[in-house]
Amino acid sequence: MVVVTWRGREHIGACLDALETQKSPHRTIIVDNASDDGTAALIRGYEVLRLDRNRGYAGGLAAVLDLVRTPYVAWLNDDAEPDPTWLSELETALEDDPTAAAATSSMLLADGSTQSSGVALTADGYGKDMVLAGREVFGFCGGAALVRTSELRRAGGVPASFFCYYEDTDTSWRLRLNGSRVISVGPARVRHRHGASTRLGSALFHRWNERNRLLMLLRCAPLFVALRELGRFAVITSLLPFRKNVPQAANFRVGLRLRVLGEVLVRLPVTMVQRWRIGWRASVSRKVVWRDWGGR
Template sequence: MSALSTVVVVTWRGRDHITACLDALAAQKSPHRMIVVDNASDDGTAELISGYEVVRLPRNRGYAGGLAAVLDLVDTPYVAWLNDDAVPDPSWLSELENALEAEPDAAAATSSILLTDGSTQSVGVALTSDGYGKDVVLAGREVFGFCGGAALLRTSELRAAGGVPAGFFCYYEDTDTAWRLRLAGHRVISVGPARVRHRHGASTRPGSPLFHRWNERNRLLMLLRCAPASVAVRELARFLVITALLPARKDVPNAANFRIGLRLRVLGEVLIRMPVTVVQRLVIGTRSKVTRQRVWRDWAGR
């Protein structure tokens, strides 16, 4: 039986957890191809994965960059994204494949991602009224977007929508991709029985300055690429105004994303990328079959 899916596992310094992920993939009921992308790990990970199909990058290009680096190598109808600290149930891949086979208008299927204590981390991604992506823990069959830590996409539709935004490095590459798939007229579905256990934050520490830098920057870049112009300009202006007013505030939250230095760096990185982002926005617009306003009206704040 030929494989329907290629599972891409991106790792960086994954020595302490990647073996559990790869063992779980070896136990999958559905035949598949697997590609491990090593982001120049220097902790002994390379030796652990030497028996697999490995693409070793010369430098760390992040999760988004790792996925983008091997998309052209995928020769199966589906491509799965899987975090190296996620351990899927044996039926995980077959559940996702069966769901997409049954719903041809869906271009992506997202998993039930459980934390190590058994609580739910995500069954999909919602779009907030200010343009953030937010994990959903209770959902119907359809969700705005998928969680990139464990999802299955139609390879042809992913390529047609522009692939993976490699420049994001880490975070929001999944929500940006969901935006583009929806603009192309596709649906995203949540598949409850497709379960994985996730050691959240094994590679990047949620709440850290680096996490907030990527999170805030990539949200703004995603909106500038995909959202209605009024929303993108509003959120960029709001970020700028909040940053400017922080020195005068006495009730500044004790969080890294409210540090002036970090916010100025985010603004600088967004402005440097603005010319390329505007071009990307125009290209995404030419591919779209559904208006940005329609997607925003249907999903923002739900």
């Protein structure tokens, strides 16, 4: 069980209390991203990997992977509270389905509505939360999921440089390229304080989302899809100064979009090497995965 936290003083206690009630035996490792708000005092007594700086959710997961010796590794947000049977439901699902490399949970909001029961892949390569549980899905939501450790390592681990967002969709894509499936487990329920750990809608939120989507496509998608979406992003950015009634959302700010493009271009050489390695490991072609899941 891996819980990544950063300045989680206000909510990590409820998460850890819920983990204490789990029916399934487990080892909990907390990755503390150099919190400076008193979180360290709250998690004293647990097994903690304290990082020297904030490496984000993706970086925290990547940093701890070498310490995991169990067949499965659970990812859990520090603002999530799992039901007592959450972990056992996920374990049973993977034990009953050897072709599945990951199982995703039913993430519920405070009002009881479903935030996510898995991730779909849109026609333009965005990851989108699904709300229909109990079926095969394209990908898992990294806020509460269980992954086969061996398959995660075989797929190349967690993309630490993503920092935050799309590390789960990118990982799911690589698992599928390796011939594995992802399943949604309805009875594995988690209450999620959505947005407690990050500021949804902020400039950073949109920067990470847009950048990491493009990097994920360059790593995992058919090349024509990746280049199409990169080109579309660049064209929209160039036309925004000439448009009227531009939406106020941060992802329509020209400066933010130019920064995204700059970060993608700077990382392009390394990303293309990663693309080659992912393709070399793959047993299923990128075109097949896109045909089966893109826009479904």
